Amino acid sequence: MLSVSTIINAAMPALQAYVAAQIIDHVVRALQQPDIWAGMQSTAPWLLVEFGLLTVSAILTQLRVFADHTLNTKLTHYIAMRIMQKAKELDVQYFEDAAFYDKLQNAKRQAEFRAIALVTGVFAIVQQTITLISFLVIVITFQPWVALILFGASIPAFVAQGRYSRLYFRLLTWRAPEFRQLRYLEELMTSDKSIKEVRLFGLGDPIVDRHEQTFTSYYDEDVVLAKKRSLLSVAWGMVSTFSFYVAYAWVVWLTIRGTLTIGGLTFYLAILRQSQQTFQGLFNSVNWIFENGLFMTQLFEFFNLKPIMPHTDNAQPMPEPLNEGIVFHDVSFRYPERTEWTLRHINLHIKAGETLALVGINGAGKTTLVKLLTRLYDPTEGSITIDGIDIRQMDMADLQRHIGVIFQDFVRYQMSLNDNIGFGNVVRINDRARIEHAADQGGAAEIARTLSQGYDTTLGRQFQQGRELSGGQWQKIALRRAFMRDGGILILDEPTSALDAQYEYEVFQRFRELTQGRTAILISHRFSTVRMADRIAVISGGELVEHGTHAELMANNGDYARLFEMQASGYR
Amino acid sequence: MTDTTTEATTWQERWQLWLSQSKAALATIPTAFELVRAADPKGL
């Protein structure tokens, strides 16, 4: 579609100029003849031809508008898909890095618009080149020096524009962190997650002020650049206009001298004007392509990001069921771009089928340990094995399929209750019986009963007819999601922090039954919960300081006993 | 990423920067075509 219309439109201007000249010459000739009708008859066909040309041109233009529109819509969707697919394969560590979000921001910024502009720009150049060649033939056979000044005068403007395209690109990429800051502030002010605090702490005005400040600093730079760009364009534009009038005067002189007919005058004027315009248009297209190309480099760089974590080609299958269990061999870990160790020399054996509780103060490294086991990160030193196989030798997806997990910051999917539980095991997402069974095992079934559409009720406030739940209700559902997984390993990172005492009690009464045949890691700050575990490991400052059963650790009289006593004394 | 944070000072540096950016920008053209073709095969 683009290519057809390009070629036809390319030949249009020269044709139209030619037809217009024919009309005028016929009229002039007719004026000198006595027979009016004969004159009209000889001119009329040319009028029809011009009408035809204009009609074709108008239809083509509209077709182009239509084609551009559909292309734009499809491309927007396609690019969003590609970005999501890329996000799917990238490691978690990308998502914990601010620079990544700058990249993403730059990649997404007007990407579909820039991609189309690049393609249409290439077509425009083809079209303009064809048009220009047709003009050039005419102008050069007319007067070579005219061509020289007309086109030569346009070059400085081209160079100046190119420079500003680059400066503009640099400004925008540089400013990516600020743009994200702006988006973030807008999000804070307008999302249900933050509105309560924003309202009660009176953060509205401070947030608006910060938005204003950040915007102003960018805006000032932007305006300076735009101003310079416009001023230069005007200055160089005048140079080329002047050159046009030199050529104009020359054509007028030729006509007065009688070398050119009136038709010739109009013909050459149209050609001169349009050829200069086309020439400038060609330069603009080149610049436009350059500018859009610069922006597109960002999208393609994003597409070219590679997962960092190594993939093995001959992956070993995840053992099922476990025999030996999970072993941490002298594992140390440092977050990328951090200098201090988050975990140091962890040696730990979690036996198959047992429940291990991880205890430690905030920031001790408990969640980090879980991230290593689930291969969201790889250890910096040491290794983790499951039944003797290094988890780096397993297929990552296979490993993760066998692990049911609830994180501290679990997700509240703004989707149906069915999906919120079913996401724990997507192949079973349509298996309502299974989902109901999972829900039944732990309190989520009662939530379903209170919802008007049962398991099909949308949860959360983000979408129409969504039902918001309480914090604890959300957590119950996330817990059910973890239990949906078929795998032999269960990881619960503070699964009961928001649960009422009654429910927590029930969960742990049935904990053995629920974790039957599974190896479980349980992280909790509640010692009433922790003591139900088979064994307890205490982490402090990234190091494993104690481990053993509740009784052993109490007898040890170390960190665990101290923390336990502290909490217990509060209840007496 | 294309280095957009350094301000070139000498003419040589500017020329280098210009050259590398132009190359990078030009190189996106075929990829952009592929993108558009993949999104809408009949659009071109």
Ligand SMILES: Nc1ncnc2c1ncn2[C@@H]1O[C@H](COP(=O)(O)OP(=O)(O)OP(=O)(O)O)[C@@H](O)[C@H]1O
């Ligand atoms: N993505 C990250 N990048 C860099 N540092 C991190 C990251 N996540 C956590 N940390 C740091 O690692 C340390 C351990 O964090 P971790 O989340 O493992 O603690 P935790 O034991 O789970 O604490 P809590 O009881 O509060 O959940 C903290 O000092 C934290 O600042």
Ligand SMILES: [Mg+2]
């Ligand atoms: Mg944690």
